[in-house]
Amino acid sequence: MSELDSKTPIYSIGVVQEKTGLTGRQIRYYEDSGLIKPARTKGNQRIYSPNDIKKLEEIKDMLEKGLNIAGIKEKLASAAAKKTKEAKRVKKSYDGRPLRRFNPGKGGLTSLYPVSNRAQLLEILDKKESKKDKE
């Protein structure tokens, strides 16, 4: 049973073993290799996030494809670089633009997005959804 109750699910190494099919030995070894960095409880127990599960399953796949730890590190690194690049692209598209009222006067809704009209806002929100959907 977990000591902390946050909104984000967390797993013990035992649960991770069941969910990934990997042995505890492998999970800890991949951590030593720098592939994952699970948090720890005050009692030094490992705490795995959904993101860690995802990474471990990717690692499992690649291992079954015959890749070594080094190769997986590269793959994971390029994936992280791609994410950073995309984040910069999105940020750049927003930076410098003035934030405007979204439908001011009608309910007082305020948009946090620097867009000038509803169509543009919906387009942005639609793109964000598509990203989550491909999970």
Add this chain to the structure above:
DNA sequence: CTTCTTACA
């Protein structure tokens, strides 16, 4: 009972 680290096979 589960998980942790260290260390040997």
Add this chain to the structure above:
DNA sequence: TGTAAGGA
């Protein structure tokens, strides 16, 4: 990778 040991 598996597993034993010894502690939390």
